[in-house]
Amino acid sequence: MSKTSSWLVTHRRNPSAERRVVCFPHAGGSASFFRTWAEHLGPDVELQAVQYPGRENRLAEPLMASMGELAAGAAEALSADRRRETILFGHSMGAAVAYETLRLLEAAGTSHVTRLCVSGREMAGFPGPVDSGPRGDADLLATMADLGGTRSAVLDDPDLRAMVLDIIRNDYHLIDTYRPDPEATPVSAEVVALTGDRDPRVDVAQVRAWESVTTGAFSLRVFPGDHFYLTSHVRSLLDIATTRQRDRLSAPAS
Structure with missing residues (x-):
């Protein structure tokens, strides 16, 4: 774990690395989701993951109530190390958190984040008015079954199930009430968008x-x-995230 912030977990510490990839978890996810990813990186890149409050080593901390709070905490932690080129990778909810974090970092004048990789999420958020009500258990379980990603053994244990559902309920409420600022200043970092061709919740367009x-x-x-x-x-995802831009320009986009 980072010595300076509980927000960052370092998987296979490499202080001499010239670059770092910082991963943002999906709704209900945690930093440990990315633990094995470090095995696929070379010696010049360190892997870190953002640990949201209320899970794993931060279990005793209250869950965040808004996207703004979550992004602000992550941005403060990431701004502490500006000497290394930084690449942000966010999946699903994590894509939105990574984007809002990057906006805060660039607004503060930092330029060490050179690439934002957004995975499995549309840019605009859910259309229509904000629904401020939290989701019930049945709705959460149906959505989780639709998307996959949560081990059934966790949901079969009553105590673990209650804890996990509370975390996911909060995260889904955060996403359900999130609306990107349509007047936001564009970021200057390169953006790479990634998705699965059979994602039930988001299409390629x-x-x-x-x-x-x-x-x-x-x-x-x-x-x-x-x-x-x-x-x-x-x-493949880490290759895309870490390949220098001059080399990526020659690769065909999907």
Whole structure:
């Protein structure tokens, strides 16, 4: 774990690494989701993951009530190390948190984040009015079954199930009430959008809309798989995230 912030967990510490990839978990997820990803990185890249409050080593801390609070905490932690080039990777809810974190960092004048990889999420958020009510258990379980990603053994244990559902309920409420600022200043970092071709909640056109948030380079990659396609394509995703831009420009986009 980072010595300076409980927000960051370092998987296979490498202080001499010239670059770092910082991963943002999905709704209900935690930093441990990315633990094995470090095995696929070379010696010049360190892997870190954002640990949201209320889970794992931060279990005793209260859950965050808004996207703004979550992004502010992550941005403060990431701004402590500006010496290394930083790449942000966010999946599902994590894509939105990573984007809002990047906006805060760039607004504060930092330029060490050079690339934002957004996975499995549309850019605009859910349309229509904000529904301020939290989801019930049946709704949460149906959504989780639709998307996959949560081990059935966890849900079969009554105590674990209650804890997990409370975390997921909060995260879904955060996402359900999140609306990106349509007047937001575009970021300057490169944006790479990624998705599975069988994701039940987002289609390729919605993912491609991330192009509008940046004045920098943009590319789109589509992989075989559903919402959690990424578990089968870790090496490819990290290659895309870490390949220098000059080399990526020669690779075909999906």
